[in-house]
Amino acid sequence: MSELKPSQTSVQNRSTRGAKRRFGLALLPALVLSTGAQAIATAPVIATPALLSAQDSDPNKMGWMQGFPPASDKRIKAADGSFFTFPALRYSVSHMRQFMPTVEVSRGIGAPLPLPVSKKLDAAIDNLKFTPWDSKQSMSFADSLANNYTDGMLILHKGEVVYERYFGALAENKKHAAMSVTKSFTGTLAAILVAEGVLDSNKKVAEYVPELKDSAFGDATVRQVMDMTTGLQYSEDYADPNAEIWAYSAAGNPLPKPEGYTGPVGYFEYLMQVKKQGEHGDAFGYKTINSDALGWVISRVTDKSVAELLSEKIWQRLGMEQDAYYQVDELGIPFAGGGLSAGLRDMARFGELIRNQGQWQGEQIIPAAAIKDIQQGGDPEDFAKANYRQLEGWSYRDMWWVTHNKNGAFAARGVHGQTIYIDPTAEMVLVRFASHPVAGNGANDGTSLPAYQAVADYLMKKN
Amino acid sequence: MSELKPSQTSVQNRSTRGAKRRFGLALLPALVLSTGAQAIATAPVIATPALLSAQDSDPNKMGWMQGFPPASDKRIKAADGSFFTFPALRYSVSHMRQFMPTVEVSRGIGAPLPLPVSKKLDAAIDNLKFTPWDSKQSMSFADSLANNYTDGMLILHKGEVVYERYFGALAENKKHAAMSVTKSFTGTLAAILVAEGVLDSNKKVAEYVPELKDSAFGDATVRQVMDMTTGLQYSEDYADPNAEIWAYSAAGNPLPKPEGYTGPVGYFEYLMQVKKQGEHGDAFGYKTINSDALGWVISRVTDKSVAELLSEKIWQRLGMEQDAYYQVDELGIPFAGGGLSAGLRDMARFGELIRNQGQWQGEQIIPAAAIKDIQQGGDPEDFAKANYRQLEGWSYRDMWWVTHNKNGAFAARGVHGQTIYIDPTAEMVLVRFASHPVAGNGANDGTSLPAYQAVADYLMKKN
Numbered sequence: 001m002s003e004l005k006p007s008q009t010s011v012q013n014r015s016t017r018g019a020k021r022r023f024g025l026a027l028l029p030a031l032v033l034s035t036g037a038q039a040i041a042t043a044p045v046i047a048t049p050a051l052l053s054a055q056d057s058d059p060n061k062m063g064w065m066q067g068f069p070p071a072s073d074k075r076i077k078a079a080d081g082s083f084f085t086f087p088a089l090r091y092s093v094s095h096m097r098q099f100m101p102t103v104e105v106s107r108g109i110g111a112p113l114p115l116p117v118s119k120k121l122d123a124a125i126d127n128l129k130f131t132p133w134d135s136k137q138s139m140s141f142a143d144s145l146a147n148n149y150t151d152g153m154l155i156l157h158k159g160e161v162v163y164e165r166y167f168g169a170l171a172e173n174k175k176h177a178a179m180s181v182t183k184s185f186t187g188t189l190a191a192i193l194v195a196e197g198v199l200d201s202n203k204k205v206a207e208y209v210p211e212l213k214d215s216a217f218g219d220a221t222v223r224q225v226m227d228m229t230t231g232l233q234y235s236e237d238y239a240d241p242n243a244e245i246w247a248y249s250a251a252g253n254p255l256p257k258p259e260g261y262t263g264p265v266g267y268f269e270y271l272m273q274v275k276k277q278g279e280h281g282d283a284f285g286y287k288t289i290n291s292d293a294l295g296w297v298i299s300r301v302t303d304k305s306v307a308e309l310l311s312e313k314i315w316q317r318l319g320m321e322q323d324a325y326y327q328v329d330e331l332g333i334p335f336a337g338g339g340l341s342a343g344l345r346d347m348a349r350f351g352e353l354i355r356n357q358g359q360w361q362g363e364q365i366i367p368a369a370a371i372k373d374i375q376q377g378g379d380p381e382d383f384a385k386a387n388y389r390q391l392e393g394w395s396y397r398d399m400w401w402v403t404h405n406k407n408g409a410f411a412a413r414g415v416h417g418q419t420i421y422i423d424p425t426a427e428m429v430l431v432r433f434a435s436h437p438v439a440g441n442g443a444n445d446g447t448s449l450p451a452y453q454a455v456a457d458y459l460m461k462k463n
Numbered sequence: 464m465s466e467l468k469p470s471q472t473s474v475q476n477r478s479t480r481g482a483k484r485r486f487g488l489a490l491l492p493a494l495v496l497s498t499g500a501q502a503i504a505t506a507p508v509i510a511t512p513a514l515l516s517a518q519d520s521d522p523n524k525m526g527w528m529q530g531f532p533p534a535s536d537k538r539i540k541a542a543d544g545s546f547f548t549f550p551a552l553r554y555s556v557s558h559m560r561q562f563m564p565t566v567e568v569s570r571g572i573g574a575p576l577p578l579p580v581s582k583k584l585d586a587a588i589d590n591l592k593f594t595p596w597d598s599k600q601s602m603s604f605a606d607s608l609a610n611n612y613t614d615g616m617l618i619l620h621k622g623e624v625v626y627e628r629y630f631g632a633l634a635e636n637k638k639h640a641a642m643s644v645t646k647s648f649t650g651t652l653a654a655i656l657v658a659e660g661v662l663d664s665n666k667k668v669a670e671y672v673p674e675l676k677d678s679a680f681g682d683a684t685v686r687q688v689m690d691m692t693t694g695l696q697y698s699e700d701y702a703d704p705n706a707e708i709w710a711y712s713a714a715g716n717p718l719p720k721p722e723g724y725t726g727p728v729g730y731f732e733y734l735m736q737v738k739k740q741g742e743h744g745d746a747f748g749y750k751t752i753n754s755d756a757l758g759w760v761i762s763r764v765t766d767k768s769v770a771e772l773l774s775e776k777i778w779q780r781l782g783m784e785q786d787a788y789y790q791v792d793e794l795g796i797p798f799a800g801g802g803l804s805a806g807l808r809d810m811a812r813f814g815e816l817i818r819n820q821g822q823w824q825g826e827q828i829i830p831a832a833a834i835k836d837i838q839q840g841g842d843p844e845d846f847a848k849a850n851y852r853q854l855e856g857w858s859y860r861d862m863w864w865v866t867h868n869k870n871g872a873f874a875a876r877g878v879h880g881q882t883i884y885i886d887p888t889a890e891m892v893l894v895r896f897a898s899h900p901v902a903g904n905g906a907n908d909g910t911s912l913p914a915y916q917a918v919a920d921y922l923m924k925k926n
């Protein structure tokens with residue numbers, strides 16, 4: 001979008017130019033969508049003083065895609081990749097299907113199961129004060145929402161809605177890109193299959209997917225893939241035009257490949273040629289390709305795509321209000337590493353299912369053992385090797401982030417601030433969709449995680 | 464798909480090759496999807512003896528897109544246009560969103576309104592006999608379904624389901640391309656706006672859409688567009704590589720335009736340069752661009768896309784079970800001439816709303832005057848000039864086909880055999896999704912319309 005000044009474009013936008021040249025490809029955000037990584041210690045914190053505020057970048061205010069037809073400076077097109085640069089991405093995250101092929105996660109056709117509403121505490125929660133990391137000034141919960149470009153926030157306490165707000169292009173009957181929150185759905189599906197005895201997490205990946213035998217995944221165990229402790233030559237550093245992320249993005253892009261393209265076609269072909277780097281089992285390394293490799297394993301043992309399995313195991317069982325959907329590669333394979341879009345209220349239902357040890361409105365929908373496995377977390381020592389400066393003592397298990405804090409909170413996390421944050425002690429499930437301009441939770445954790453803790457403290461005191 | 468033998472490809476496949484060369488473009492089926500036209504008298508009836516039967520072309524049996532990843536000879540890709548050639552199209556019609564960008568028609572998030580089920584008459588109706596046109600041998604209703612590559616058939620009698628069957632890739636919780644049945648939704652929306660006084664059908668199109676002033680549409684009335692009695696230089700003859708349909712298809716294709724493309728971008732830009740041919744008001748001429756011009760008028764007076772308006776006026780009001788969706792051009796404009804996909808049961812709900820004069824479960828959802836206007840039909844003399852040999856005495860009104868038969872039946876019709884067939888006298892609504900290999904209802908009407916009449920006769924006798 002030529003009307004964007006460089007100062008308004010996101011970090012990822014500036015960094016993709018080299019990759020675009022290299023691959024000669026209009027990049028769809030296969031991977032740009034995928035990472036839920038904290039900005040790691042080695043990456044500089046980006047100063048973005050010229051960024052538009054949440055209010056000023058509200059997609060309705062900006063007029064994106066409004067009018068019949070939209071004015072030429074209000075159009076957003078997927079083809080050149082600019083649809084996922086700030087501030088256009090604030091529109092795009094709620095309209096992913098308008099830019100790319102997708103497949104459905106069917107809720108079935110019956111009546112949704114109601115999401116119980118308690119006495120709403122919107123005002124009380126908005127006024128809660130907390131102190132952001134590295135700050136001496138307190139901030140209100142309401143201010144943290146704008147600060148983090150929140151598109152929707154819903155909080156359940158003991159299974160009842162106590163807080164629900166939408167901003168910008170999102171509404172209760174719309175969907176939003178979950179990005180790397182998708183990984184936690186993939187990991188949960190795998191954990192379910194393990195608990196059901198369908199999948200043996202101690203087996204090597206190649207036993208399930210022989211096509212991966214000669215890749216780095218071949219001699220990794222399913223468990224190592226589920227916990228991302230594989231040793232893979234793969235970088236998701238957006239600032240590096242030679243990072244493997246761009247080749248992966250090109251492979252997964254569902255648009256026709258450019259003339260002369262000779263790389264892998266689709267996610268699975270890419271996975272087959274991933275090289276090993278280091279040893280499996282040594283350290284946590286956040287790499288999206290693990291989620292897609294796990295998606296392949298899941299599909300091989302169930303003969304269902306992750307979209308079909310998610311529908312069967314979760315979406316149809318929970319009485320979801322809306323269908324969800326996945327972006328797909330040109331072979332129709334759902335992007336298990338970051339392709340899910342869903343409604344905020346349905347994300348909350350899923351979060352509550354997890355908090356409730358797999359029970360939903362009195363029925364055991366998924367095995368409690370799967371949730372126990374998630375919640376126990378991974379090995380914090382493995383995690384520490386990944387140098388997440390701000391996430392001390394955390395671990396990663398079944399593609400969930402486990403805080404090991406005093407409340408035992410754990411979370412699904414997406415790169416622009418999306419989350420499903422579960423606090424078992426506070427009996428709280430907090431779900432957020434967001435479109436933060438900086439692609440990395442390091443940019444928003446300092447005003448998010450302490451805000452979530454303040455709500456948890458408040459809800460526990462109310463008891 | 465290289466594995467297709469020429470004898471198995473559809474008429475439209477053979478005829479598109481020239482157009483592909485001419486536009487240098489991977490054709491998405493913007494227009495291939497659009498026409499609900501009867502094969503007209505001047506077009507030869509195509510003999511297709513080598514076509515696979517409905518059973519043998521069942522997408523599950525053929526294995527399209529099955530496996531992880533699908534085998535190379537089982538893949539269907541939108542990019543080269545082959546996804547809409549028989550037999551692949553039998554898969555594609557139920558998976559349109561997997562091949563292209565789409566926008567949603569939201570049902571909202573509440574509970575669906577139940578579709579009442581009467582005593583099911585599946586077996587009795589399957590055994591009904593009728594005599595196909597130009598035949599001396601009778602055929603059973605069940606055989607007519609396979610004969611016409613039916614994917615789903617649902618019949619309501621007095622508002623209750625008496626028959627419901629799914630075949631191939633369709634199921635009760637799936638969606639199917641409605642193609643030109645879409646036009647009847649567009650026409651109904653316009654008829655509603657006219658009945659509400661929001662739209663004056665006597666006004667010239669240019670009064671609502673000044674951008675169309677210098678096009679053929681400029682001095683046509685909205686009514687002439689609604690009834691397709693405009694005089695437009697525009698051919699939908701698939702057999703002619705120079706037919707305007709191909710340029711329209713290229714304009715509406717949401718994929719990136721090929722290098723050097725200088726034509727119009729999006730449906731609306733195309734409409735602006737349509738030339739006049741003949742006079743408005745003289746004769747019916749089935750041309751998809753009327754529906755998209757009407758979509759533009761509708762969006763201009765409501766400031767909503769047809770997808771948004773359909774959600775607001777119909778989908779959210781009827782308690783639909785599933786969201787529906789439209790394919791879009793690269794500006795995000797829904798294809799009002801043929802882009803809708805929806806669930807069969809929801810199509811039935813819509814048909815019942817129309818049969819019931821705009822009432823749904825006791826409530827007046829849309830003005831009865833709009834339905835009266837549809838049902839009265841257009842001028843059969845105008846219609847006769849279009850030479851539909853097999854549709855003697857019919858007319859076209861508000862983008863519905865009106866039979867003027869003794870029962871006063873009228874219908875929405877899609878090019879591969881889709882229909883919403885409403886028989887007010889028999890108090891019957893019959894909805895069908897189909898994927899007939901021949902793109903033109905002339906190929907299936909002879910075994911469809913008399914079958915529908917047989918069901919109507921049976922239901923009336925049962926009273």
